[in-house]
Amino acid sequence: MYNFEYKNPVKIIFGKNTISKVANEVPKNAKIMLTYGGGSIKKNGVYNQVMDALKGAEILEFGGIEVNPHYETCMKAVEIAKAENIDFLLSVGGGSVLDATKFIAAAALYTNGDPWDILVKGGTVVNAIPIGAVLTLPATGSEMNGNSVITRISTLEKMAFSSLKVMPQFSILDPECVFTLPDKQVANGIVDAFIHVMEQYLTFDVNSPLQDRFAESILTTLIEEGPKVLENRNDYDAVANFMWSATMALNGLIGVGVPQDWATHGIGHELTAFHGIDHARTLAIVLPGVMNIKRESKKEKILQYGKRIWGITEGTDDEKIDAAISKTVAFFESVGLPTTLPDYNVPEESVTKIVARFKKRFYKLGEKSDIGYQEIEQILMDRF
Amino acid sequence: MYNFEYKNPVKIIFGKNTISKVANEVPKNAKIMLTYGGGSIKKNGVYNQVMDALKGAEILEFGGIEVNPHYETCMKAVEIAKAENIDFLLSVGGGSVLDATKFIAAAALYTNGDPWDILVKGGTVVNAIPIGAVLTLPATGSEMNGNSVITRISTLEKMAFSSLKVMPQFSILDPECVFTLPDKQVANGIVDAFIHVMEQYLTFDVNSPLQDRFAESILTTLIEEGPKVLENRNDYDAVANFMWSATMALNGLIGVGVPQDWATHGIGHELTAFHGIDHARTLAIVLPGVMNIKRESKKEKILQYGKRIWGITEGTDDEKIDAAISKTVAFFESVGLPTTLPDYNVPEESVTKIVARFKKRFYKLGEKSDIGYQEIEQILMDRF
Numbered sequence: 226m227y228n229f230e231y232k233n234p235v236k237i238i239f240g241k242n243t244i245s246k247v248a249n250e251v252p253k254n255a256k257i258m259l260t261y262g263g264g265s266i267k268k269n270g271v272y273n274q275v276m277d278a279l280k281g282a283e284i285l286e287f288g289g290i291e292v293n294p295h296y297e298t299c300m301k302a303v304e305i306a307k308a309e310n311i312d313f314l315l316s317v318g319g320g321s322v323l324d325a326t327k328f329i330a331a332a333a334l335y336t337n338g339d340p341w342d343i344l345v346k347g348g349t350v351v352n353a354i355p356i357g358a359v360l361t362l363p364a365t366g367s368e369m370n371g372n373s374v375i376t377r378i379s380t381l382e383k384m385a386f387s388s389l390k391v392m393p394q395f396s397i398l399d400p401e402c403v404f405t406l407p408d409k410q411v412a413n414g415i416v417d418a419f420i421h422v423m424e425q426y427l428t429f430d431v432n433s434p435l436q437d438r439f440a441e442s443i444l445t446t447l448i449e450e451g452p453k454v455l456e457n458r459n460d461y462d463a464v465a466n467f468m469w470s471a472t473m474a475l476n477g478l479i480g481v482g483v484p485q486d487w488a489t490h491g492i493g494h495e496l497t498a499f500h501g502i503d504h505a506r507t508l509a510i511v512l513p514g515v516m517n518i519k520r521e522s523k524k525e526k527i528l529q530y531g532k533r534i535w536g537i538t539e540g541t542d543d544e545k546i547d548a549a550i551s552k553t554v555a556f557f558e559s560v561g562l563p564t565t566l567p568d569y570n571v572p573e574e575s576v577t578k579i580v581a582r583f584k585k586r587f588y589k590l591g592e593k594s595d596i597g598y599q600e601i602e603q604i605l606m607d608r609f
Numbered sequence: 610m611y612n613f614e615y616k617n618p619v620k621i622i623f624g625k626n627t628i629s630k631v632a633n634e635v636p637k638n639a640k641i642m643l644t645y646g647g648g649s650i651k652k653n654g655v656y657n658q659v660m661d662a663l664k665g666a667e668i669l670e671f672g673g674i675e676v677n678p679h680y681e682t683c684m685k686a687v688e689i690a691k692a693e694n695i696d697f698l699l700s701v702g703g704g705s706v707l708d709a710t711k712f713i714a715a716a717a718l719y720t721n722g723d724p725w726d727i728l729v730k731g732g733t734v735v736n737a738i739p740i741g742a743v744l745t746l747p748a749t750g751s752e753m754n755g756n757s758v759i760t761r762i763s764t765l766e767k768m769a770f771s772s773l774k775v776m777p778q779f780s781i782l783d784p785e786c787v788f789t790l791p792d793k794q795v796a797n798g799i800v801d802a803f804i805h806v807m808e809q810y811l812t813f814d815v816n817s818p819l820q821d822r823f824a825e826s827i828l829t830t831l832i833e834e835g836p837k838v839l840e841n842r843n844d845y846d847a848v849a850n851f852m853w854s855a856t857m858a859l860n861g862l863i864g865v866g867v868p869q870d871w872a873t874h875g876i877g878h879e880l881t882a883f884h885g886i887d888h889a890r891t892l893a894i895v896l897p898g899v900m901n902i903k904r905e906s907k908k909e910k911i912l913q914y915g916k917r918i919w920g921i922t923e924g925t926d927d928e929k930i931d932a933a934i935s936k937t938v939a940f941f942e943s944v945g946l947p948t949t950l951p952d953y954n955v956p957e958e959s960v961t962k963i964v965a966r967f968k969k970r971f972y973k974l975g976e977k978s979d980i981g982y983q984e985i986e987q988i989l990m991d992r993f
Contacts (some may be wrong), residue, residue: 226849228624233617239866240612432846435830435854442822449818462816465610469866470819478862482623482853 226433226482233477235369236395239469241461243399244271247315248278250357250395255313257284258306260326262318264288269405271361275317285309290318293497293504294325296341296377299332303340306333306354316358316393319410320365323358327373327391330354344375344384353390361402363468364414364505366421366475368396376498383494398472400465404458411458411467412560413505415451418471419444419556420508424487425480427516428592430525433483437526440479441533446470448534451560488590489515492601495579502569509557509564513550514604515596520546522593566608576605610817610866617861619753620779623853625845627783628655631699632662634741634779639697641668642690644710646702648672653789655745659701669693674702677881677888678709680725680761683716687724690717690738700742700777703794704749707742711757711775714738728759728768737774745786747852748798748889750805750859752780760882767878782856784849788842795842795851796944797889799835802855803828803940804892808871809864811900812976814909817867821910824863825917830854832918835944872974873899876985879963886953893941893948897934898988899980904930906977950992960989 238246251257259275266272276284287302306314306329316326330353332340342348360368367373371392376383403411426440447470453463473479492515493507502510516527524542531537531549540548554564563569566576583598590596596604622630635641643659650656660668671686689695690713700710714737716724726732744752751757755776760767787795810824831854837847857863876899877891886894900911908926915921915933924932938948947953950960967982974980980988 226624226846226853228627230620230622232620236614236616237865238614240610243612432850434833434850435826435857438826438829439823442819442826445822446819462610465866466816466818469610473819481621482849 226431227484229482231477231481232389233369233392235392235476237369237472238395238397240465241399241401243397244274244359245278247275247357247359247397250397251279251282251315252313252355255282256309256311257282257313257315258302258309258311259284259286259315259317260290260302260322260329261286261288261316262290262292262322265405266317266361269361269402271317271359271402275315275359285311290322290325292321293374293376293383294321294328296328296344296375297379299325299328299375300340302329303332311354314354314356316356317361319360319362320367323360323367323393324365324373324375326356326358327353327367327371328375328386330356330391331386331388341377343386345382347386350386350388350390353388356391356393358393358396360396360398362406362410362414363398363403363471364410364417366418366472368393368398369472369476372475374494381498383498385494398468400461400468403454403464403468406458408455408561409503411451411454412562413503414471415447415454415467415560416509416557416562417505418474419447420489420505420512421474422447422479423512424489425483425485427523427526427530428484428486429522431483436479436481436483437529441530443470443474443479444534448556455560484592486515486590486592488596491590492579492604495582496571499575499578500569500571502571506562506569509562510566510569510608511604513554513564514607516546516550516553517607518600518604519591519596522595564608566605573609576602579605610815611868613866615861615865616773617753617776619777619860621753621856622779622781624849625783625785627781628658628743629662631659631741631743631781634781635663635666635699636697636739639666640693640695641666641697641699642686642693642695643668643670643699643701644674644686644706644713645670645672645700646674646676646706649789650701650745653745653786655701655743655786659699659743669695674706674709676705677758677760677767678705678712680712680728680759681763683709683712683759684724686713687716695738698738698740700740701745703744703746704751707744707751707777708749708757708759710740710742711737711751711755712759712770714740714775715770715772725761727770729766731770734770734772734774737772740775740777742777742780744780744782746790746794746798747782747787747855748794748801750802750856752777752782753856753860756859758878765882767882769878782852784845784852787838787848787852790842792839792945793887795835795838796946797887798855799831799838799851799944800893800941800946801889802858803831804873804889804896805858806831806863807896808873809867809869811907811910811914812868812870813906815867820863820865820867821913825914827854827858827863828918832940839944868976870899870974870976872980875974876963876988879966880955883959883962884953884955886955890946890953893946894950894953894992895988897938897948898991900930900934900937901991902984902988903975903980906979948992950989957993960986963989
């Protein structure tokens with residue numbers, strides 16, 4: 226096991242009828258900016274629950290945050306937050322709203338130049354407006370971490386940053402919010418959480434059996450509970466188990482003391498930036514390619530994954546690895562996510578464009594930093 | 610799954626050569642009380658590492674904290690902490706030192722009467738002196754929770770309290786501290802951690818498969834890594850995996866949203882109070898009795914435990930439960946912990962004394978609050 230440091234002070238409030246507890250968590254007399262997305266919270270009752278709970282508080286609304294939230298939109302909120310001296314940001318929505326809120330929180334107090342630097346130059350977040358969250362969609366894990374991914378539309382760049390300073394003070398997770406979600410969002414959430422685990426688990430081995438088993442616990446639970454949620458959106462226990470699994474998938478816990486990959490995310494972000502494909506779907510496309518190309522360096526872990534998650538015990542190592550990839554693909558497709566580039570009408574020329582972008586970057590992806598532009602080309606060509 | 614709230618802000622610093630990092634974590638200019646136990650930290654080099662790192666800081670030492678720390682000892686430290694205006698407590702040792710430090714931290718700032726009330730009357734801890742920890746012995750999980758167990762020698766009472774206010778600001782876990790531990794302490798630590806998991810896992814079922822699998826992950830890892838540590842104390846990876854498992858066993862995570870039992874601890878504490886038996890050993894005695902007596906209400910979970918942890922699939926339900934209990938007993942004995950009362954020369958009259966004490970209490974134990982003094986008598990008589 227590697228040395229590590231771990232701290233996660235987010236207060237989780239989990240369960241049915243918990244949204245009203247937001248009143249106990251938001252600081253008294255705070256001037257609040259309530260951030261949200263396309264307005265589903267106004268249809269499903271969540272907005273009303275929040276506003277009822279916060280009756281009497283000074284609340285300014287900032288809606289219209291997109292899926293894959295735009296830097297340009299966030300900067301509008303930053304201007305308002307500064308002008309209005311906002312001192313608390315309340316994110317009501319899914320991971321996109323929360324990611325945007327994190328960037329707004331950091332950018333509003335960023336004094337070291339252009340806030341875009343936070344995303345592209347690793348500009349340090351020294352201060353941020355405190356954040357709270359009411360989560361309406363299990364998927365990204367953003368509710369219990371300091372990560373945020375933002376897209377600059379003018380240049381089609383999708384970039385991430387991470388800071389303890391933008392971890393929510395609290396996150397309220399009411400599984401009943403899932404009852405009204407469409408199949409597509411649930412399926413995306415299942416696969417997003419699944420691949421968050423895979424990126425921290427499917428690496429070379431450093432003898433960390435507890436982290437491995439925790440990761441496998443989440444994978445198994447997603448495989449078991451995810452389809453139940455798709456089948457019956459009102460199955461409270463299944464929804465709750467899915468929601469908690471998605472949070473645990475990316476709150477840092479399973480990633481302590483182990484190498485992490487994140488190549489699938491890095492490549493996937495480009496597919497979203499160029500083609501607007503849903504984040505989770507890009508991951509479902511890319512992961513099987515990464516597994517295939519890195520079958521040697523990840524061999525032991527892929528075999529362990531195949532055996533423990535899918536019961537694969539027969540055949541040569543290569544046959545077992547092929548079977549593990551097939552099972553993974555079949556799972557993604559069974560919940561409704563196609564996994565090849567032609568499924569999304571992505572032409573081969575796009576691969577050229579994406580590869581050209583990575584060629585210009587100084588870093589390589591993967592837990593061994595050995596996935597450069599040539600390997601990325603191989604991975605993407607594997608997905609035709 | 611039940612509704613729950615979860616917050617654990619402890620910063621964990623884990624790995625080899627990490628003790629010197631204490632210098633970055635203790636507040637600047639703090640007047641520190643360094644608490645420790647019988648002096649092993651002065652023999653194994655940990656004390657010197659801490660003092661070197663904190664060179665120049667104002668440090669007052671309070672040593673001599675016992676295993677099963679005494680209220681009377683803690684109160685001496687409280688007097689000194691008050692008189693000297695101590696503003697940071699640094700616990701260097703195992704769970705007993707840390708538990709004592711938590712009580713000292715709370716008692717020193719307790720203004721609502723006798724600090725003993727914190728333990729016996731649920732007196733609320735409103736403030737506490739901030740705490741940091743350098744952990745030298747994996748076992749209790751105290752390094753990442755707000756729990757503390759204190760014994761009043763004058764009345765032979767062993768009582769617990771829990772408060773977010775006494776969670777350590779940071780805990781440094783250097784697995785190399787384990788290299789110099791005697792077999793007995795390692796074995797006790799393995800069993801203590803194992804039973805912490807069991808008390809949160811082996812209850813009636815509330816459909817929380819992720820928490821179940823996390824619990825099983827820790828059990829399996831303790832069964833796998835514990836004996837390796839006993840065999841070769843310098844096996845760094847085994848020691849690190851054991852140490853991290855012990856922390857995860859009682860940091861609250863596997864207990865969210867599920868019922869919890871703690872009857873084994875409640876009864877075990879009395880065996881320590883009356884007979885001075887090591888905490889972990891009392892648990893090893895009592896748990897098989899609880900499993901046996903509660904085989905009906907815990908049936909589904911005992912069968913799941915037997916199957917997933919020990920591969921028990923043959924026989925009637927009762928035979929499977931018997932086998933699960935036998936496997937558990939055999940594991941404890943394999944690491945060196947006897948599991949019956951005669952093994953510790955406890956006479957039947959002691960059962961009478963313990964039962965009489967529970968008869969006077971208004972509460973019952975167990976996740977269903979259905980373990981009263983009669984059941985406690987059954988459990989203890991089962992262990993002859």
